[in-house]
Amino acid sequence: MSSCIVWFRHDLRLADNPALAAAVQTGLPIVPVFILDDATPGVRGPGAASRWWLHHSLAALDADLRKRGSRLVLRRGPAETVLADLVAASGATAVHWNRLYEIAARERDARIKQALAERGIVATSHKANLLFEPWEVKTGAGDPFKVFTPFWRACRQLPPPERPLPAPDRLAAPAAWPASDALEAWRLLPRTPDWAGGLRDSWNPGEASAHRRLEDFVDDTLARYRDERDLPARAGTSRLSPHLAFGELSPRQVWHAATAREPSAATEKFLAEVGWREFCNNLIFHFGNLAENNFRADFDAFPWAAEDAKVEAWRRGRTGYPIVDAGMRELWTTGWMHNRVRMIVASFLAKDLMVDWRVGERWFWDTLVDADPANNPAGWQWVAGSGADAQPYFRIFNPVLQGEKFDPDGAYVRHWVPEVARLPAQAVHKPWTARSQVDPAYPLPIVDHAQARDRALAAFRSLKQEP
DNA sequence: TTTTGAGTTGTTCGA
DNA sequence: GTCGAACAACTCAAA
Numbered sequence: 103m104s105s106c107i108v109w110f111r112h113d114l115r116l117a118d119n120p121a122l123a124a125a126v127q128t129g130l131p132i133v134p135v136f137i138l139d140d141a142t143p144g145v146r147g148p149g150a151a152s153r154w155w156l157h158h159s160l161a162a163l164d165a166d167l168r169k170r171g172s173r174l175v176l177r178r179g180p181a182e183t184v185l186a187d188l189v190a191a192s193g194a195t196a197v198h199w200n201r202l203y204e205i206a207a208r209e210r211d212a213r214i215k216q217a218l219a220e221r222g223i224v225a226t227s228h229k230a231n232l233l234f235e236p237w238e239v240k241t242g243a244g245d246p247f248k249v250f251t252p253f254w255r256a257c258r259q260l261p262p263p264e265r266p267l268p269a270p271d272r273l274a275a276p277a278a279w280p281a282s283d284a285l286e287a288w289r290l291l292p293r294t295p296d297w298a299g300g301l302r303d304s305w306n307p308g309e310a311s312a313h314r315r316l317e318d319f320v321d322d323t324l325a326r327y328r329d330e331r332d333l334p335a336r337a338g339t340s341r342l343s344p345h346l347a348f349g350e351l352s353p354r355q356v357w358h359a360a361t362a363r364e365p366s367a368a369t370e371k372f373l374a375e376v377g378w379r380e381f382c383n384n385l386i387f388h389f390g391n392l393a394e395n396n397f398r399a400d401f402d403a404f405p406w407a408a409e410d411a412k413v414e415a416w417r418r419g420r421t422g423y424p425i426v427d428a429g430m431r432e433l434w435t436t437g438w439m440h441n442r443v444r445m446i447v448a449s450f451l452a453k454d455l456m457v458d459w460r461v462g463e464r465w466f467w468d469t470l471v472d473a474d475p476a477n478n479p480a481g482w483q484w485v486a487g488s489g490a491d492a493q494p495y496f497r498i499f500n501p502v503l504q505g506e507k508f509d510p511d512g513a514y515v516r517h518w519v520p521e522v523a524r525l526p527a528q529a530v531h532k533p534w535t536a537r538s539q540v541d542p543a544y545p546l547p548i549v550d551h552a553q554a555r556d557r558a559l560a561a562f563r564s565l566k567q568e569p
Numbered sequence: 570t571t572t573t574g575a576g577t578t579g580t581t582c583g584a
Numbered sequence: 585g586t587c588g589a590a591c592a593a594c595t596c597a598a599a
């Protein structure tokens with residue numbers, strides 16, 4: 103009896119899952135499989151926080167599959183050999199998966215498709231994780247876009263995203279299940295020490311809770327999104343990023359939920375943020391490995407500084423700038439950081455400390471529950487100035503002004519940096535001006551921002567003068 | 570082909 | 585305190 107493999111990757115959902123839907127259409131017994139591929143060179147394995155999320159998301163997916171008469175087969179190793187084994191073990195005649203867009207994953211998938219084809223097995227990839235395929239969005243000259251605004255304008259001219267697919271009611275089970283690893287054996291959860299308490303308090307991985315989060319956001323927050331999304335003390339953002347990163351939600355579902363109401367400036371703003379996700383994937387599809395390489399080659403000559411002690415202070419939230427430290431502690435505790443604060447801490451690392459953006463990108467990769475192979479490198483490069491659609495180099499975030507502008511009463515920094523909690527609002531973002539009311543354990547600024555800014559500007563100017 | 574308008578998220582300085 | 589200009593020049597995308 104033949105069967106059909108559905109290879110789950112960054113799409114841990116049953117609803118609006120085109121690969122799964124196509125497999126159900128075949129009428130064959132279905133073997134759902136997830137492969138922990140930390141062996142294929144260049145394919146980035148999940149960081150520590152993402153492993154925590156992955157564990158729970160896989161458990162949720164398996165439970166949802168079991169409600170439909172199926173289950174999730176877990177395997178570990180290079181996907182090419184693991185899939186070959188599974189095909190042999192299950193007698194599969196077809197394999198379905200949803201597309202990824204990083205270069206290494208695409209090359210791996212192409213090799214797998216080729217190898218399966220040589221054995222007479224049809225592997226089919228599906229559009230599921232983006233609203234618009236990167237090759238569908240082109241300039242008038244037929245080139246990929248490098249600037250967000252015209253990119254997104256072109257996307258909006260295309261037919262709107264299709265209606266999401268429903269989850270299948272039942273999945274036909276094979277006569278015999280292939281062997282599966284035990285999820286616990288993968289040891290994705292931290293043990294000694296168990297640092298995941300803050301993650302458990304903050305998040306509920308899994309498709310069902312992803313949909314609850316989406317509905318709550320659309321009902322309660324979307325209308326205020328334009329006005330409050332930049333205020334880290336408010337719950338003004340969607341907090342959908344980890345659900346999207348693991349594919350518990352599809353961008354189509356998000357799109358249709360957000361546009362179900364009256365059009366508004368708030369909705370447009372939110373859709374544009376979804377558009378940035380599309381744009382980042384467009385970049386990694388067309389322009390290679392942006393986690394390693396500067397998008398702008400002139401940045402290869404940038405004189406990054408070696409600042410190990412200061413980088414460590416940055417990681418631990420001990421820079422002496424409350425808005426930076428609050429963000430880094432929020433990240434360390436919850437696996438997530440407010441978007442406005444991400445820009446501030448990234449600017450601080452890349453500009454004030456003049457540390458290579460890759461150092462920060464890797465730290466985010468390890469600590470974020472929403473670490474995304476497109477958004478994370480593209481976002482870091484954008485802030486550092488090496489990326490697509492780069493900001494002018496003289497745009498350097500002032501951590502005091504940013505704090506005062508976006509956290510005016512200091513509620514955010516008071517929560518995450520209790521050492522400054524007693525300060526009045528006018529001093530809370532510059533605690534060195536009121537030392538007597540600050541916990542003495544809180545550090546003085548590790549750099550003087552004005553001096554650091556001048557140094558960074560000089561470095562950028564030197565870059566411009568290279569031949 | 571050439572021209573033209575525009576480019577997510579800012580800061581500082583001087584009037 | 586508030587406001588507008590300066591901060592560079594470049595690249596992109598479309599007309």
